[in-house]
Amino acid sequence: MDKRLSVTLSGWKLDNPVIPASGTFGFGYEFAQFYDINELGSIATKGTTKEARFGNPTPRIAECDRGMINAVGLQNPGIDEVIQTEFKKLKEVYHKKVVANISGFALEEYVECAKKMDKEDIVGILEINISCPNVKHGGMSFGTDPKIAAEITKAVKAVTTKPVYIKLSPNVTDIVEIAKAVEEAGADGICMINTLLGARFDLKTGKPIIANIMGGFSGPAIKPIALRMVYQVYKAVRIPIIGIGGIATAEDVIEMMIAGATAIQVGAENCRNPYACKEIIDNLPILMDKLGIEKLEDIIGRAHQ
Amino acid sequence: MDKRLSVTLSGWKLDNPVIPASGTFGFGYEFAQFYDINELGSIATKGTTKEARFGNPTPRIAECDRGMINAVGLQNPGIDEVIQTEFKKLKEVYHKKVVANISGFALEEYVECAKKMDKEDIVGILEINISCPNVKHGGMSFGTDPKIAAEITKAVKAVTTKPVYIKLSPNVTDIVEIAKAVEEAGADGICMINTLLGARFDLKTGKPIIANIMGGFSGPAIKPIALRMVYQVYKAVRIPIIGIGGIATAEDVIEMMIAGATAIQVGAENCRNPYACKEIIDNLPILMDKLGIEKLEDIIGRAHQ
Amino acid sequence: MKSIQTYKILQNEPLTQNVYKMILEGDTSWVTNPGQFINITIDTEYLKRPISLCDYDDSTLTIIYKVVGAGTSWMAKQEVGKEIEVLVGLGNGFTPQQSKHALLVGGGVGVPPLYRLCKDLIEKGVEVEVVLGFNTKSECFYENEFKLLGASVTVCTVDGSYGTKGFVSEVIQGDLKNYPYYSCGPLPMLKAVFDASNTQGQLSFEERMGCGFGACMGCSCKTLTGYKRICVEGPVMKSEEILWTKD
Amino acid sequence: MKSIQTYKILQNEPLTQNVYKMILEGDTSWVTNPGQFINITIDTEYLKRPISLCDYDDSTLTIIYKVVGAGTSWMAKQEVGKEIEVLVGLGNGFTPQQSKHALLVGGGVGVPPLYRLCKDLIEKGVEVEVVLGFNTKSECFYENEFKLLGASVTVCTVDGSYGTKGFVSEVIQGDLKNYPYYSCGPLPMLKAVFDASNTQGQLSFEERMGCGFGACMGCSCKTLTGYKRICVEGPVMKSEEILWTKD
């Protein structure tokens, strides 16, 4: 472990800023067969809801140029099962804290999930997903309205002592406005961005490839949009940002931190390459030497200096 | 010329649906050295403003994964010079009508430009850019507010008999709302999408690559977002859509038309490959044969059937 | 064990106009069952491409794939000697059952995974009836290979240009309806086989995949025994757990 | 004439640790002036990469490039015999003037375009003074090549490890200040040359480009004679038209 890689999120010191993104890493233990997942900074666990959900019909996946669309729709076994079964399995192979991602279809659901997560030692940060484009009634629409976003933030903050990070949707006119609203409402940090709404069509049948028609588009293709948004939000808020969107290499991590991220998450790239996070962590010190970066923390928000 | 490729925009019959997008094809004549530009469906000319503009400081270009960011900022010699010099040069090598793209910083400017364009025979469609992310005070902000978008549409419609197509910004929460507003205000068609706001940073210096910090991101990377938006807007309006965003191949044209476009524009791809539009037009009949498409017009909006 | 491995292409030749056979040299110690699959890195595309094992030995994997899009076109262009990156150890595969008879039904590129299964069953002393379905004569492959294993083979073509005219399900008559079956092919074929048989079987499914190793939930399906991921708990499902009612 | 052409790599060898010389075989009939440039298609990157001509004859182009990022790294890896796609016929280039003396000042990879210019000037009977600037000894290249053309050459290194210690502008003293000059290199060097000289010259500029052939307005600059595109009206500008005031 290289001390130069360490970053701090709301008092929690991570060995490195590399966190697999929610939904692309299951509950983590699937990856233990590829490498020691304790090398990761942390793990953002699959979006969890109050009740078990199957999610959307298949096909749920469409390939794109340097990216993919997913319309999984928050498949998960429900919060009780997540805590009892999934976290337990994860703890057998992983000894750090997680970023626990929760979703809901009503304010009360977020609150109930937050209450339950609050009791779990394994939870280092509560990541509140108000930006899932793949579920009707809720999800993304919470993330496009600053007032509702702030309400959810307040309600969750009221029932937990864990740091609360709000995960923002990029499918908005003004992401800064929403970031400011959740900061004001007490958010401890911001995770951004979730997927962009996208679609693909089958040339032969003329039908949408995704059963749900649209889904969340992510991967290296969306990186310039994520970088722009992180840059804008860093300028406007004082709470830390976990930068997400198109990260696939150590270079991408540095660029995202320069834009303003304190840590980063890797999403789609885990799907195409199960070793993605490990490779990034291994390459970071080499790249830092090349660029003359002493400590990663030094470059957070450097573009703003 | 293959009759199977022909499409109709507001009564104007194009030989094919392939139109180079505004800003990526100059005033057209630069491309005459590469091939006979009369093979094109039409040409969307460089964004024109009332007064001459130098645009933004350089660097104005940043490369991205499968795309590029530009922050040209509407460099153009002003409408009078465009009509007198640029259109004249274009007419020497090109004998069809153009899609004349105009921009403004205030409602009056759009009106004045529209009045002048209205008198030009070469103008087949007036493309009103309310979505340029590269200029302060105006441009994109017009395109994010349905009320202002409708006002500009009405004002322009009042001074011209040419078909008026409004070019929409993708940097919004709800593009359907804006599309409906401009349709209601009398727009004859919609061009979508303009560029997505993006940024890149230099790893060595930590500075933004674009002098203006942010710019418009486009190219194949953004295609899934453009497809989704065209699909959504086709569902909601009855006026024709010119589909724009990431088109680089004949396959992309078919996919965009399936989503709901009557014609398409090719942007960034012209920069990386001056023959892009010609290659697409040449490949279309071959691909149509392979897919069993008799006439291109048959597939417009096929995903909605 | 799942892992990313490098394989060298030993052979890459067309069996029909669009269907290729590729032999890959490298680690095969991870294989546990016929019907497992691998996920091939395509240099020009974002996601990997899942392809079933057709056969394997101590140092080679054989796959058979149909060229349908960008990824498989790229595969068809790769030359012998080239090294490719593959995610291996994927899927449950078929469980060859001890029984007197067995019925194997494959359609199109659903045929290949049945080949090794057939070999294993015959080795166990099972008498194997193989039914292979194709659209037309020019698309047929591997009839002879199955015969050489000692199986009894019926080929059907939809247009009747070779073998029996019609769908594979029409051949499942008499005794065949009572043989434990193993099937792989397009969804309507699987359903027809399920409907035609009076007994239990194993069916191999396809789905668009994000990861292929269980992380993304892209390939989920509902079964009588809960939600399953085609890439981990599948691609092979038992007929008893499938949410189908007989037509 | 601008067009896309295919060229075959005849040579691709390092001159220093990071600077490579590449010889390309193909059409050269489009060349009109030294200092023009080509735009090279990089298989792995979206945009083409602009590189100046160092030299040319009836069937070959020579370029010299420094490996700085993804595109030039890709170029360095291409093997002799490989064919690459290039957009050619770009830029105005230098206009070699008849004069008794000429001063050529190049810095780093600004040196290559001066080579053919030097050749052309000497052919015209001009006495050429060449000043080449590099950071350090190990980065120096082409001193001897210029000497072989018959030019008088001074090399400067910033760290003094070879030749004269310091910046090229420090060498521009005495008579040299009155020679018509031609310069290519980093912006601060161009400005220093502009400041040091008492007469007129031609300066070659760089800018990030979208298209490289005049369509996108990505590379514009303001001059005393209006807005210019570095890729069409440039990369070479006359000192008279530049919006600089002498320091």
Ligand SMILES: Cc1cc2nc3c(=O)[nH]c(=O)nc-3n(C[C@H](O)[C@H](O)[C@H](O)COP(=O)(O)OP(=O)(O)OC[C@H]3O[C@@H](n4cnc5c(N)ncnc54)[C@H](O)[C@@H]3O)c2cc1C
């Ligand atoms: C478990 C499994 C085993 C398979 N075994 C074989 C085999 O042995 N031989 C064979 O020829 N084919 C097999 N397939 C189908 C094969 O994966 C697809 O034909 C292939 O991915 C198409 O890729 P492409 O780039 O050529 O097509 P494109 O249409 O360009 O692919 C675009 C995207 O869609 C996906 N896709 C397209 N068709 C399918 C499909 N039928 N199933 C799953 N994903 C698809 C691709 O993987 C890619 O992500 C199998 C599929 C699965 C899921």
Ligand SMILES: Cc1cc2nc3c(=O)[nH]c(=O)nc-3n(C[C@H](O)[C@H](O)[C@H](O)COP(=O)(O)OP(=O)(O)OC[C@H]3O[C@@H](n4cnc5c(N)ncnc54)[C@H](O)[C@@H]3O)c2cc1C
């Ligand atoms: C007219 C002209 C002539 C040139 N001639 C030469 C030459 O003869 N030899 C040589 O070594 N270099 C030359 N350059 C610079 C060369 O174009 C860049 O070094 C090269 O594009 C870097 O590409 P990359 O992918 O390795 O770097 P990256 O940094 O990965 O490139 C990313 C993007 O930035 C652009 N870019 C990066 N640096 C520059 C730069 N200095 N100028 C313009 N665009 C840049 C790239 O083209 C690409 O679009 C010239 C530039 C111009 C504009």
Ligand SMILES: Cc1cc2nc3c(=O)[nH]c(=O)nc-3n(C[C@H](O)[C@H](O)[C@H](O)COP(=O)(O)O)c2cc1C
């Ligand atoms: C297959 C898949 C499933 C996802 N599921 C979730 C989820 O359950 N909760 C969530 O907040 N984000 C989810 N996301 C979004 C990612 O966490 C991430 O924000 C997004 O993919 C952008 O990062 P990327 O470009 O690296 O993929 C999912 C993304 C993918 C690709």
Ligand SMILES: Cc1cc2nc3c(=O)[nH]c(=O)nc-3n(C[C@H](O)[C@H](O)[C@H](O)COP(=O)(O)O)c2cc1C
């Ligand atoms: C270099 C450049 C300049 C552009 N200038 C204009 C412009 O002047 N007016 C306008 O409406 N759109 C302009 N655009 C946007 C394009 O017309 C098009 O809407 C966008 O690039 C998306 O298409 P693409 O993905 O094919 O590039 C410009 C785009 C580029 C890349």
Ligand code: FES
């Ligand atoms: S494809 Fe990702 S879980 Fe099956």
Ligand code: FES
């Ligand atoms: S680079 Fe496009 S105009 Fe010069």
